[in-house]
Amino acid sequence: MISELTPLAPSDIRARTRPLAIVYVYLAELAWALLIATPVHAWARRVWGNHPDGDAVLWLPGGRDLLTWIGGEDAALGVVSRATLVLLVVGTVAMQVPLGALLASLSFSREGFPGSAPRSPRARTALHVGISAFWSMAGLLVLGTIAGGLVVGVGSLASSAVDHALSDRLGDARTFQIRVVLLALFVLLACIVGVIVDLARAGVARETCLAAMRGSSASGWTMLLRGLRVAFSVIRRSFRTAVLAWAWRAVVSLVLVGIGYVIAQAIGGKGGTMLLLLWIAHQAIVVARVALRASWLARAVGLVAAVQNAREAIAEAQPTEPG
Amino acid sequence: MELRALARCVAVVLIAGAAAGLPLRPSAAQSGPPAPSAPSAPNVAMAEHAERVVDYTLRAKLDPALHTVHGEGTITWRNVSRASVSELWLHLYLNAFKNQSSVFMRAPIGGFRGSVVPKEWGTIDVRKLTWLDGAEKRDLWSTVELRRKDDDDETDAHVPLPRAVSPGETMTLEVEWDDKLPAIVERTGFDGSFHMVAQWFPKIAKLEADGTFAHFPFHHLGEFYSDYGSYDVTVDVPEAFTVGATGPATEAKVEGGRRIERHVQSDIHDFAWTAWDKFVTKKETIDGVACTILYPPSYEGHAERELATMRFALPYYGARYGKYPYGVLTLVHPPASAPEAGGMEYPTLITTGSPWFTPNGANFPEIVTIHEFGHQYFYGLLGSHETKWPFLDEGLNSYAETDAMRAWKGPSNAIDLLGLGIGDVESQAERARHSVHDDRVAQPAYAFGTGTAYGALVYSRTDALLETLRRVYGDAAMQQMMGAYARRFRFQHPVPQDFISTVQRELGNDAGELVRASLFDKGWVDFKIEAMSSHVVRAPAGLFDVGGKRETVPADRETAGKYAGWVLVIKRGTLTVPVEIELIADDGTKTRVPWDGASESMRVPYSGTSPLHSAVVDPDKRILLDQDPTNDFATAPGRSGGGAPRTLERATYWAQLLMSAVSP
Numbered sequence: 010m011i012s013e014l015t016p017l018a019p020s021d022i023r024a025r026t027r028p029l030a031i032v033y034v035y036l037a038e039l040a041w042a043l044l045i046a047t048p049v050h051a052w053a054r055r056v057w058g059n060h061p062d063g064d065a066v067l068w069l070p071g072g073r074d075l076l077t078w079i080g081g082e083d084a085a086l087g088v089v090s091r092a093t094l095v096l097l098v099v100g101t102v103a104m105q106v107p108l109g110a111l112l113a114s115l116s117f118s119r120e121g122f123p124g125s126a127p128r129s130p131r132a133r134t135a136l137h138v139g140i141s142a143f144w145s146m147a148g149l150l151v152l153g154t155i156a157g158g159l160v161v162g163v164g165s166l167a168s169s170a171v172d173h174a175l176s177d178r179l180g181d182a183r184t185f186q187i188r189v190v191l192l193a194l195f196v197l198l199a200c201i202v203g204v205i206v207d208l209a210r211a212g213v214a215r216e217t218c219l220a221a222m223r224g225s226s227a228s229g230w231t232m233l234l235r236g237l238r239v240a241f242s243v244i245r246r247s248f249r250t251a252v253l254a255w256a257w258r259a260v261v262s263l264v265l266v267g268i269g270y271v272i273a274q275a276i277g278g279k280g281g282t283m284l285l286l287l288w289i290a291h292q293a294i295v296v297a298r299v300a301l302r303a304s305w306l307a308r309a310v311g312l313v314a315a316v317q318n319a320r321e322a323i324a325e326a327q328p329t330e331p332g
Numbered sequence: 333m334e335l336r337a338l339a340r341c342v343a344v345v346l347i348a349g350a351a352a353g354l355p356l357r358p359s360a361a362q363s364g365p366p367a368p369s370a371p372s373a374p375n376v377a378m379a380e381h382a383e384r385v386v387d388y389t390l391r392a393k394l395d396p397a398l399h400t401v402h403g404e405g406t407i408t409w410r411n412v413s414r415a416s417v418s419e420l421w422l423h424l425y426l427n428a429f430k431n432q433s434s435v436f437m438r439a440p441i442g443g444f445r446g447s448v449v450p451k452e453w454g455t456i457d458v459r460k461l462t463w464l465d466g467a468e469k470r471d472l473w474s475t476v477e478l479r480r481k482d483d484d485d486e487t488d489a490h491v492p493l494p495r496a497v498s499p500g501e502t503m504t505l506e507v508e509w510d511d512k513l514p515a516i517v518e519r520t521g522f523d524g525s526f527h528m529v530a531q532w533f534p535k536i537a538k539l540e541a542d543g544t545f546a547h548f549p550f551h552h553l554g555e556f557y558s559d560y561g562s563y564d565v566t567v568d569v570p571e572a573f574t575v576g577a578t579g580p581a582t583e584a585k586v587e588g589g590r591r592i593e594r595h596v597q598s599d600i601h602d603f604a605w606t607a608w609d610k611f612v613t614k615k616e617t618i619d620g621v622a623c624t625i626l627y628p629p630s631y632e633g634h635a636e637r638e639l640a641t642m643r644f645a646l647p648y649y650g651a652r653y654g655k656y657p658y659g660v661l662t663l664v665h666p667p668a669s670a671p672e673a674g675g676m677e678y679p680t681l682i683t684t685g686s687p688w689f690t691p692n693g694a695n696f697p698e699i700v701t702i703h704e705f706g707h708q709y710f711y712g713l714l715g716s717h718e719t720k721w722p723f724l725d726e727g728l729n730s731y732a733e734t735d736a737m738r739a740w741k742g743p744s745n746a747i748d749l750l751g752l753g754i755g756d757v758e759s760q761a762e763r764a765r766h767s768v769h770d771d772r773v774a775q776p777a778y779a780f781g782t783g784t785a786y787g788a789l790v791y792s793r794t795d796a797l798l799e800t801l802r803r804v805y806g807d808a809a810m811q812q813m814m815g816a817y818a819r820r821f822r823f824q825h826p827v828p829q830d831f832i833s834t835v836q837r838e839l840g841n842d843a844g845e846l847v848r849a850s851l852f853d854k855g856w857v858d859f860k861i862e863a864m865s866s867h868v869v870r871a872p873a874g875l876f877d878v879g880g881k882r883e884t885v886p887a888d889r890e891t892a893g894k895y896a897g898w899v900l901v902i903k904r905g906t907l908t909v910p911v912e913i914e915l916i917a918d919d920g921t922k923t924r925v926p927w928d929g930a931s932e933s934m935r936v937p938y939s940g941t942s943p944l945h946s947a948v949v950d951p952d953k954r955i956l957l958d959q960d961p962t963n964d965f966a967t968a969p970g971r972s973g974g975g976a977p978r979t980l981e982r983a984t985y986w987a988q989l990l991m992s993a994v995s996p
Contacts, residue, residue, distance in 0.1 A: 038992070058973050071754070077762060080763075298992055
C-alpha cells in the first residue's frame with residue numbers, strides 16, 4: 010500500500026485537505042481521554058452516584074462535599090491518582106502512533122482516479138507508517154521531554170537565584186516580576202525545543218515512509234537522528250518562519266482554552282441539557298485545537314520536505330565517481 | 333483562620349421552636365443554611381474599662397545592627413486577689429529561644445508554626461529588679477529562681493518577696509533588662525533590618541483571685557495570659573526606621589539621629605512593636621478608628637486588600653461583639669522573608685501576611701487579616717487563658733472569622749478562582765473531621781500530641797461546632813449568643829464554663845450540652861441512611877363485611893396511585909443534634925421530616941402518589957460536625973441516583989488538554 014504513495018510538494022501540504030485524518034486523531038485522543046477519566050469517574054460514581062443530584066453536589070459553592078471527597082481518607086484516592094497518571098503517560102506515548110499517521114497523511118498522497126486530484130493516503134496506510142515510526146517518535150518524545158524539562162529546571166534554579174540575589178535590594182514585587190520574566194524566557198526556550206521536536210517528528214515520519222517506499226530499512230535510532238538532523242537544518246535556515254508558524258497557533262489554542270473556561274462558567278453544566286451543551290462546547294474546542302495542531306504540523310512537514318528535497322537534489326546533482 | 337432578612341425570620345421561628353423544646357422544623361421555604369442576618373446588639377451590659385492591675389512604664393532602645401533592645405522602666409502592680417502574696421512570677425519569654433533546653437525548643441511538637449530552630453538565639457537578661465517599698469529599695473533579682481530543679485528553661489522566673497503584699501496593696505518595681513532578639517521565630521525576632529519585637533519585657537504573670545499566679549513556661553503551642561493595665565512605652569530607634577506599636581503615639585520626635593515615639597494605651601494586657609527602615613505606611617480612619625498599615629515596598633495591592641478587609645470588619649465585629657474600644661489599630665505586613673512574624677495578634681497591633689503574588693479570589697490576605705483582627709476581641713477584650721483553654725480564643729475567633737468571611741464574600745469565601753469555590757468554614761470542617769477522635773478540644777495547648785491535632789481541634793473543630801449551631805439554631809440566635817458572651821465578659825478573663833453557660837442561656841440546654849460534649853468529651857456524630865423501601869400500597873386481603881354483605885378482597889389488589897415506604901436513618905456517635913431528612917419521590921416531590929437526633933435511629937415513614945426515589949439526611953448541610961457526609965444519602969432499590977456525569981465530562985476534557993500539551 011505504501012507503494013501507492015507520492016510525496017507532496019511542500020506548497021501542497023495543507024491540513025485542511027486532511028479533515029478525516031484530523032477527525033481520526035481527535036477520536037483516538039477522545040477514546041484515550043475517556044480511559045484516563047475512567048478511574049476518577051468510577052470513584053466519583055461510587056461515592057456520590059447514589060445522591061439524587063449525583064456529583065453536582067461536588068460543585069456547590071463552598072465545596073463542602075468536594076473537600077470531603079478529596080480530603081477524605083478514602084484509599085481510592087491513591088489508587089485513582091496512580092492509575093490516572095499511568096494512563097496519562099501510557100496514552101501520551103501511545104498517541105505517537107496516530108501522530109505519525111497524521112504526519113504521513115499530511116506528507117503524502119495517493120493517485121486519484123484518472124483526471125481527478127490526488128487523494129489522501131488510506132487510513133490503514135497512514136497507520137502503518139505511524140506504527141513503523143513509533144520507536145523513533147517515542148524516542149523523540151522522551152528526548153524532548155527531558156530537554157524541555159531540563160530547560161525549565163535550569164530556568165527555575167536561575168529565577169530562584171535571582172530571587173535570593175535581588176529581593177533585598179529591589180523588593181519582593183520587582184524581584185518577583187524579574188523572576189517571572191526570566192522563567193518565561195526559559196519556558197519559551199522549552200517551547201522552541203518543542204518546535205524542534207515537532208520538526209524532527211515530521212522528518213521521522215516522512216523518512217520512514219520514504220524508506221518504506223524505496224524498500225530500504227533503517228533502525229528507529231537512525232530515523233530519530235535523521236529527523237533531528239533535518240529539524241536542526243530547518244531551524245538554521247528558517248528559525249523565524251518555524252517559530253512564528255507554531256506560535257500563533259499556540260496562542261490561538263490557549264485562547265480557545267480560555268473560551269472553554271468562560272463557557273463553563275456561563276453554562277455551569279451540573280447535569281442534563283446544560284452538561285450536554287458544555288460537553289459539546291468543550292469537544293468543539295478540542296477539535297479546533299487538534300486542527301490547529303495539524304495545521305502547524307503541516308507547516309512543519311512543508312519546511313522539512315523543502316530541506317529534504319533540497320538535499321536529495323544536491324545528492325542527485327553530484328557527478329558519479331569514476332570507477 | 334475561616335445572606336439576610338429572610339434568615340432573620342427563619343431564625344426567630346427556629347429559636348421559638350428550640351425554646352419550646354420542639355424539634356427543629358424549618359419549612360421548605362427556609363431550605364439552605366441560614367444566611368447571616370444584619371448584626372444587632374444584644375441587650376447586654378458591657379464594661380467600658382478593665383480592672384487596672386498592672387501598669388508598665390518602659391523605655392526601649394533598639395540597636396538594629398546587633399538586634400538588641402535595652403529596656404528599663406517601672407512596673408506598678410496591685411494585689412487584686414483576696415489573699416496576701418509573698419512571691420511574684422515573671423515571664424521572660426524571649427528565653428524560649430535561648431537554647432535547646434527551653435520548654436519551647438525541647439517540646440517534640442511538629443505540624444505548627446515555630447517548628448524550626450532559630451538561626452540566631454534570643455535571650456532576655458534582667459539586669460535589675462528593685463522593689464520601691466516606701467523609702468526602701470529592695471533588690472529582688474538577687475533571690476530570683478530563674479530555673480527549676482533539673483530544668484534549664486528560663487522563661488518562668490520565680491521571685492520570692494521579702495515581705496507579703498496585702499490584698500489591695502500596690503507595689504512599684506524598677507526594672508532594667510537587655511534583649512537579644514532571635515532570628516525571626518514564633519512571632520518575634522529580626523530578619524535583616526526588620527524587627528518584630530514581642531514578648532520582649534519582663535512581664536508579671538496573671539494573678540488569680542485566690543492569690544496564686546497563672547504562670548507557665550513558654551510552650552511551642554501555647555500563647556499568653558495576662559492582667560489588664562496601662563502601658564506607657566517609649567520606643568527609641570534609628571531615625572530611618574518606621575515604628576509600629578501598640579496604642580497611639582502620644583509623642584514623636586527625632587533627636588540625635590534617633591526616632592523616639594511614646595505609645596500609651598490603657599485597658600490592654602500586652603505590648604508589641606515593630607521597626608523597619610523599609611516600611612511603607614498607609615493610614616485611613618475606619619469606623620472612627622485610626623488604622624495604619626505598615627507594609628513592604630511594592631505591596632500596595634495587599635495593603636489595599638487588608639484595608640478593605642478592615643473597612644468591612646470594624647463595623648461588622650463592632651455590631652456583633654461590641655464596639656472596638658481603642659482609637660487605633662496597626663496592621664503590620666512583614667517582609668516575605670519573615671513569614672513567621674505574620675499572622676499574630678497583640679493589643680491594637682496585628683500582623684498579617686501572604687505572598688506578593690496572591691491573586692484576587694484567593695482570599696488568604698483577607699482571611700489572615702480578619703482572623704487577627706478578631707483576636708482583638710477573642711484574646712484582647714476577652715482575656716481568657718490562651719495556654720490553658722486555647723479554644724476560647726483561637727476556636728471562637730475562627731468562628732468569628734468564617735462567619736465574617738461568609739457575610740462579606742458569600743459561600744465561596746476562601747477561594748473563588750478558576751471555577752473553584754471553597755468556603756473558609758467548609759475547609760475548617762474538613763480539617764477538623766480527621767482529628768475528632770484524637771484528642772479533646774477543651775484542654776491545654778501543651779496537652780496536644782501534635783501541632784496538627786492542636787490546629788484541627790482548637791481552631792477548626794470549634795469553628796465547625798459553632799457554625800453547626802448557627803445553621804441549626806439560626807443566625808440571629810447565634811449572633812445573640814456570641815454577642816452576649818463577648819459583651820458580658822469584655823475586659824474579663826472568661827473560662828469554658830462562662831461560654832457554655834452563655835450557650836445554655838441563649839440557645840437552650842440541648843445546645844449547651846452539645847457544646848460541652850463536643851469540647852470536653854470528644855463528642856462526634858455521624859448520620860447514615862441505613863436502608864430504605866418503597867412499595868405500592870395494597871388493600872388488605874381477606875373477607876370483609878361491608879354494608880351487610882361479605883366481600884372477598886383478593887391478595888395483591890393495588891390501591892390506585894398510592895405508595896408507601898420508609899427510610900431508616902441511624903445516628904452514630906455521642907452527640908445529639910436535630911436534623912432533617914428529605915424524602916424525594918419519583919415525580920420529584922420533596923418532603924422534609926425533622927428528627928431531634930436524640931435516639932440512635934429513626935424509621936421515617938413515607939407515603940405519596942409516586943414511589944420513593946431517594947432520601948437525603950441534612951439536605952441543607954447544616955451539620956458540619958457530621959463525620960461522614962458521604963453516607964447521608966441513598967436511593968431506593970431499583971432506582972439510580974444522579975451518577976457522576978460532570979466528573980466524567982470535566983476529567984475527559986482535562987485529560988484531552990493535558991495530552992495535547994505534549995502531543996496531539
